[in-house]
Amino acid sequence: MAQSRLDEWKYSRRRRSRYHHSEHSLSPVGQRCQNSRLEPLECRDLLVQNALFTGDLEMVQKYFTKSAAINLIIENKGDELRWTSRKFGGGSGYCVMGDITGREDKSQEPICTRKADGPAQVYWQALLTGDQGVVAEILSDPQNNLSPNAVFDTSDLEEWKNYRFNFRRLTVNFAPGVKTALHEACAAASTDCVRLLLSFGADPEAVSEDGYKPLHLCKSPDSLECVQQLLQHGASVNSRTEEEDDTALHVAARHGLTDHVQLLLRYGAELEAENKEGQTPLNAGCAQPHQPQDMDRHYRVCQLLVESGASINAADRDRQHPLHLACKNANAQIVELLLARGANVNVMNYSGNTALHNILQATAYKLEHCPELVVQALLNHGAIRVWPGSLLKVLRYCHTCPRVIEALMNSYDHVRVSEEWVEAVPVEVVQKYPRFYQSLFSLEQRPRSLQHLARCTLRTFLEGRLLQVLSQLQLPSALHRFLLLSFEDVLY
Known part of the structure; x- marks a missing residue:
């Protein structure tokens, strides 16, 4: 599927390049605009701002001509995000979210693609499916202008499905609102793609929209080799997520990934990181x-x-x-x-x-x-133990698990059972466990057995050291289990 899309794109690219060369070649003014870095202009026009913020492509094209090189900054007072829209002559344009890290060098701003068109669409799909061959072919073609650090914003592909964007070979060290190709490959546990992207220079420390590094997205058992590759290429084993302050060891432990935990510990993961x-x-x-x-x-x-x-x-x-x-x-x-x-x-x-x-x-x-x-x-x-007066409340909440009630009841030598206990258990539950609940309710009229009273006396005497003492006594297994509250599904 990905290969057929790639072939279709190559064919359409050849047609588009002939068309643009004959009818839309750059004028000298347009060339100067493309090759020079113009000083950014400030925009306070609400109509322009609204068009950019809402993604109204038709209005953007109306305000900005194809031959213009645009380096427009919308700057609001306060701590709000600054958005930048740029368009290069002869192309269909693209929008990027401005860098909010305060760096002076703006040449490293991430590219944000809403709809991955042409090679980028094939690239993104190949990452998700783990098609290493397609990824390698696209990255190896300099005409694609796609980087192993390309950034994808796939949150609303349907809304943007008719939009077309150009792509520039830009690196990503900070990517608000987006994920890098490496993030996508790690999340999909595409080991071959992760290895390939890293060999092409993908940044193992790139940060996603949610403040995650690729290592934090290795959440499945199949992603173990991805973790290995990231660590071998310089990923910090103790790096933190921005919101939760989790390390990769937190993530692996949370998802029950034993092999990941073992690998991370070998690389020096902090056991007591909070x-x-x-x-x-x-x-x-x-x-x-x-x-x-x-x-x-x-x-x-x-x-x-x-x-x-x-x-x-x-x-x-x-x-x-x-x-x-x-x-x-x-x-x-x-x-x-x-x-x-x-x-x-x-x-x-x-x-x-x-x-x-x-x-x-x-x-x-x-x-x-x-x-x-x-x-x-x-x-x-x-x-x-629970205060005996609260056992009725426990019965109301835990009656669907009679063995919990059995264990609790067998830890007391005497419990006052009343008519309220009968009313606390629904009829259908009594019908499901008739032997146990009949034995429980009958304790209103009769005392516990002598055997149970002997058990309670011994447990009270050994309180705090029951398991240590029993392990040293050569007791019959049945008696050993009885002293440790083994389940019989009936009360004596």
Whole structure:
């Protein structure tokens, strides 16, 4: 597809070049305008400003003749953006957004293409599809005037589909409102195109409209080689995004990319770098919501970070620790990892919530993640239990996961069950789990079993050191599981 577009463009270019040569060759005045750098003119005409800001090509063509070389600056007072429109004689024109970095050298301003016409259209599509051959052919042809640092603004292609733009071979070190070709290739995980663009001199440190460098857009497992190429060509491993202040390690941890994390750490990524939310990469990895099928790879990322020395008690600006965040996402593997490494099970965040509060609040939304395993782990590591008077409220919120209720109930020797408990559980839920809820409601009339009371006594005696002591006792496996609140789907 991309090759056919390329062939069509080559044919139309030959026709256009003959047409322009015979009928629209530059006059001496036009040539002087093209070859010289005119001093910029200031424009305060609201009609001209409106035409440029709204992209009214017809009005722009009315105000500016084809033979004129335009270097027009619209300058507003205050800190607003400055826009520049330029047109070179004999061409159909293009618009660029002026540099707002305050640099003196304006020759490096980025080109902004709304509709990638001709070679640029083929170029952009080839980048997205990873067609290395087409990209190489276009970049190798000097007549295309396309750079490996070409900038694309593809936000509204449909609106601009009938507009035509010329392209100049300009480098991009700052690109407000656009992405470079390298950004697009990294986002698409087009490894061959990334390698090719870098070999042609693409800037691995170019900044996109959102303040991202190419390294920050490597968010998929397939982009590992892209990361490797960027780092080998001088990309800074600890560069930050402009808005979030994330490093590439934050991005990789957040997306559960174990191989990316390993590679970035080899290149010296900072384990304790904090973003604007105060999150370290471990916090970011624990905080990212994920589907049940992705729980294992997110666990492996956190495991790698912890084994590399990441602080398990690093708190963000809301005093959320990795354990709080892992509980919100109901990832029992990460919770067990953090607890085994000594995470404080009862530390509170700014809202006064402990990790146990967080998992109970998330239970109804994380049923497929098996939240009962998180509750069980927290209780076995000495989590402060819910005040008995609040258990009715917990039942109202967590009744769809009876095993969460079971774990909580089995951590008390006695709980006062009333008629309100029956009313708190919808009939359809009782019908779905009849054995468990009938055993729960029957506790209103009868005490817990002697076996359960013995379990509670031993757990209370070993509070804070339960797991350490049990690991040293040669207990039958069934008794060991019973003491650690194994699930039986019924209360005795």
